[in-house]
Amino acid sequence: MTQMNMLQAINNALDTAMAADERVLCFGEDVGVFGGVFRATSNLQQKYGKARCFNTPLVEQGIIGFANGLAAQGSVPVAEIQFADYIFPAFDQIVNESAKYRYRSGDLFNVGGLTIRAPYGGGIAGGLYHSQSPEAYFAHTPGLKIVVPRNPHQAKGLLLAAIHDPNPVLFFEPKRLYRASVGEVPDEEYRLPLGEAEVLKEGTDVTVLGWGAQMEVIEQAVDMAEKDGISCEVIDLRTILPWDVETVANSVLKTGRLVVTHEAPLTGGFAGEIAATIQERCFLYLESPIARVTGMDTPFPLVLEKEHLPNHLKVFEAIRSSVDF
Amino acid sequence: MTTTKSRVVYTPSFTDGAEFRIPTFKVLKQDGSLYKGAKAPALDKDKALRIYRTMVTTRILDERMLAAQRQGRLSFYMQCTGEEAAVIGSAAALDDADMIMAQYREQGALAYRGFTIDEFMNQLFGNELDYGKGRQMPVHYGSKKLNYMTISSPLATQIPQATGYAYGQKLAGEGNCTITYFGEGAASEGDFHAALNMAAVQRVPVIFLCRNNGYAISTPAAEQFAADGVAPRAYGYKMDVIRVDGNDVLAMYEATKAARSLAVEHNRPVLIEAMSYRLAAHSSSDDPSGYRSKDEEAVWREKDPILRMRLWLERKKWWSEDDEKQLQETMRREVLETMKRAQKRPPPPLETLVTDVYDEVPPALAEQFEKLKAHIRRYPDAYPKSAEHAKGGA
Numbered sequence: 001m002t003q004m005n006m007l008q009a010i011n012n013a014l015d016t017a018m019a020a021d022e023r024v025l026c027f028g029e030d031v032g033v034f035g036g037v038f039r040a041t042s043n044l045q046q047k048y049g050k051a052r053c054f055n056t057p058l059v060e061q062g063i064i065g066f067a068n069g070l071a072a073q074g075s076v077p078v079a080e081i082q083f084a085d086y087i088f089p090a091f092d093q094i095v096n097e098s099a100k101y102r103y104r105s106g107d108l109f110n111v112g113g114l115t116i117r118a119p120y121g122g123g124i125a126g127g128l129y130h131s132q133s134p135e136a137y138f139a140h141t142p143g144l145k146i147v148v149p150r151n152p153h154q155a156k157g158l159l160l161a162a163i164h165d166p167n168p169v170l171f172f173e174p175k176r177l178y179r180a181s182v183g184e185v186p187d188e189e190y191r192l193p194l195g196e197a198e199v200l201k202e203g204t205d206v207t208v209l210g211w212g213a214q215m216e217v218i219e220q221a222v223d224m225a226e227k228d229g230i231s232c233e234v235i236d237l238r239t240i241l242p243w244d245v246e247t248v249a250n251s252v253l254k255t256g257r258l259v260v261t262h263e264a265p266l267t268g269g270f271a272g273e274i275a276a277t278i279q280e281r282c283f284l285y286l287e288s289p290i291a292r293v294t295g296m297d298t299p300f301p302l303v304l305e306k307e308h309l310p311n312h313l314k315v316f317e318a319i320r321s322s323v324d325f
Numbered sequence: 326m327t328t329t330k331s332r333v334v335y336t337p338s339f340t341d342g343a344e345f346r347i348p349t350f351k352v353l354k355q356d357g358s359l360y361k362g363a364k365a366p367a368l369d370k371d372k373a374l375r376i377y378r379t380m381v382t383t384r385i386l387d388e389r390m391l392a393a394q395r396q397g398r399l400s401f402y403m404q405c406t407g408e409e410a411a412v413i414g415s416a417a418a419l420d421d422a423d424m425i426m427a428q429y430r431e432q433g434a435l436a437y438r439g440f441t442i443d444e445f446m447n448q449l450f451g452n453e454l455d456y457g458k459g460r461q462m463p464v465h466y467g468s469k470k471l472n473y474m475t476i477s478s479p480l481a482t483q484i485p486q487a488t489g490y491a492y493g494q495k496l497a498g499e500g501n502c503t504i505t506y507f508g509e510g511a512a513s514e515g516d517f518h519a520a521l522n523m524a525a526v527q528r529v530p531v532i533f534l535c536r537n538n539g540y541a542i543s544t545p546a547a548e549q550f551a552a553d554g555v556a557p558r559a560y561g562y563k564m565d566v567i568r569v570d571g572n573d574v575l576a577m578y579e580a581t582k583a584a585r586s587l588a589v590e591h592n593r594p595v596l597i598e599a600m601s602y603r604l605a606a607h608s609s610s611d612d613p614s615g616y617r618s619k620d621e622e623a624v625w626r627e628k629d630p631i632l633r634m635r636l637w638l639e640r641k642k643w644w645s646e647d648d649e650k651q652l653q654e655t656m657r658r659e660v661l662e663t664m665k666r667a668q669k670r671p672p673p674p675l676e677t678l679v680t681d682v683y684d685e686v687p688p689a690l691a692e693q694f695e696k697l698k699a700h701i702r703r704y705p706d707a708y709p710k711s712a713e714h715a716k717g718g719a
Contacts, residue, residue, distance in 0.1 A: 062519025065485025073493030096479045103681045105475035106458040166684040242687035
């Protein structure tokens with residue numbers, strides 16, 4: 001075990017994967033000698049050479065197109081998009097190509113080796129274009145997996161699982177946790193399951209669900225609620241697609257209440273999908289409407305970031321309203 | 326750090342690149358003789374005839390399948406007509422282990438590799454033997470064993486993928502390359518520029534083959550770009566480039582052979598611009614009479630690449646009238662017979678609707694599938710293709 005922040009855990013996961021398999025390659029803008037703008041790929045070029053860890057030209061659609069080809073060839077590319085906000089030039093390559101490679105070829109070809117890493121989410125005064133949480137766009141695309149870790153231990157285990165998963169995986173890294181989240185991380189290789197949510201705390205009155213950096217927010221909100229005598233069950237969804245309906249539904253069958261929170265805007269956000277599925281599964285068990293605590297339906301603001309974000313107070317209020325309904 | 330090593334001038338000096346006029350490489354005249362100073366490539370009789378037979382087969386397949394589409398037997402079709410030399414001449418210059426990542430009009434390259442008429446038909450009719458499991462529109466072929474990447478409809482997406490694929494081949498060190506085909510219209514997509522730039526920077530063994538056939542559906546090349554074709558763009562990426570008469574099979578073969586050696590032996594990506602003409606419509610859904618003249622088409626019909634090669638073969642005494650007649654009859658018969666066979670085969674089983682989305686069917690999708698089957702069991706007459714398959718399960 002070593003004390004690491006999330007960046008160190010991600011760097012350690014990449015190092016572990018590259019050491020174990022020479023087909024693993026890391027590339028993206030500034031990923032080479034500089035180690036990425038956040039230093040997630042620090043020292044990888046020095047250790048594994050320029051052929052396996054390198055800078056690309058500044059062209060996201062090219063990075064992912066290139067990565068798709070590499071994965072189809074049998075390599076194991078880990079492509080970095082510098083910010084999730086800049087993933088959209090590659091939308092076509094991800095949505096029409098990565099996601100459909102296996103299906104359209106009848107499984108003759110696939111890009112299962114592909115992992116796309118991108119720093120994601122707000123809370124770092126990044127304004128419109130260094131703050132977004134675009135998971136819902138991709139969650140509408142069968143064929144992709146989408147993973148968001150909540151801490152360093154999760155980041156290493158989920159990233160290694162993503163790299164080895166036989167399907168293309170989008171790995172969104174909550175960048176406000178990069179240095180803020182610190183914890184014990186095993187030095188050896190380990191993988192955490194994709195497609196499985198994790199119940200972090202059992203409770204009886206209300207289920208509170210989120211992923212990534214929202215888990216810290218949920219923890220604070222739940223502390224407040226418990227002081228008011230509300231017993232909360234806390235779940236980290238971890239994988240957005242395909243998501244673990246069973247774990248969430250079983251929890252809501254027990255508690256009768258659900259609060260879902262994410263940073264992305266409300267309309268069309270993934271909480272809507274969760275709410276629809278859970279009301280189908282748990283209709284007769286629900287004690288109150290499923291609550292969504294999310295970013296507002298605006299572009300991501302700068303100065304008023306705090307007002308925009310679904311912080312612990314907003315989540316706490318939603319828990320209270322759900323229980324008091 | 327600037328990468329420019331240019332000389333310095335002290336008055337404003339503009340250039341539009343006009344000094345870089347790129348010549349067109351030709352070997353074979355329309356009458357089957359060689360241009361003065363041109364030399365035929367080292368092609369033995371067997372290989373020359375394999376190329377020629379593939380060109381004729383492709384032409385016949387295209388004619389018959391367009392007719393089948395017109396008769397309502399097939400939903401859609403796309404012909405290679407007029408571009409057989411560009412596609413098959415280049416494919417013939419490759420190693421069988423080289424990867425082909427095509428656009429959608431390159432069935433000749435696949436036929437050259439040995440895709441059988443049965444295999445073509447199974448895809449066209451989307452029957453249970455289609456490798457793509459009936460999921461894609463006609464002409465979206467793919468073959469793992471023949472190293473031919475399954476076709477994807479979005480234009481130009483295969484071009485940066487070819488760069489990536491070839492980078493993997495370079496690391497593997499097995500001496501192979503990737504060729505990617507695309508039209509002059511697709512070359513306007515951002516993916517084209519991304520692909521060429523990345524290939525040049527990383528010195529990747531990839532051949533970019535642009536079929537400049539004059540039209541992107543109805544849009545003529547003159548409305549696609551202001552430059553002298555697509556070839557001059559290679560300068561901007563510091564990439565080797567050659568422009569070839571795309572209706573000249575010998576020139577296409579020779580140029581691609583040389584490009585392959587630059588790519589594989591020297592890690593130099595190459596852009597080839599094959600100048601040709603799409604003699605047929607864009608697809609069975611298109612009608613060129615709305616945007617070009619019969620006279621224009623007639624000029625290009627005179628430059629038929631298949632006839633040109635045939636006249637060369639006849640001059641060499643490698644081919645005769647009888648050979649031609651026999652090939653035409655055999656192929657027409659085979660196409661017709663295999664079409665009937667393929668059309669009769671059942672569609673892919675219902676479960677292919679949900680398999681291969683992921684390596685395994687996720688639980689939520691499995692649940693949707695069970696619901697669908699239950700629905701089909703209630704309305705079997707509405708789903709004749711799958712009612713039988715829906716009988717099993719919960």
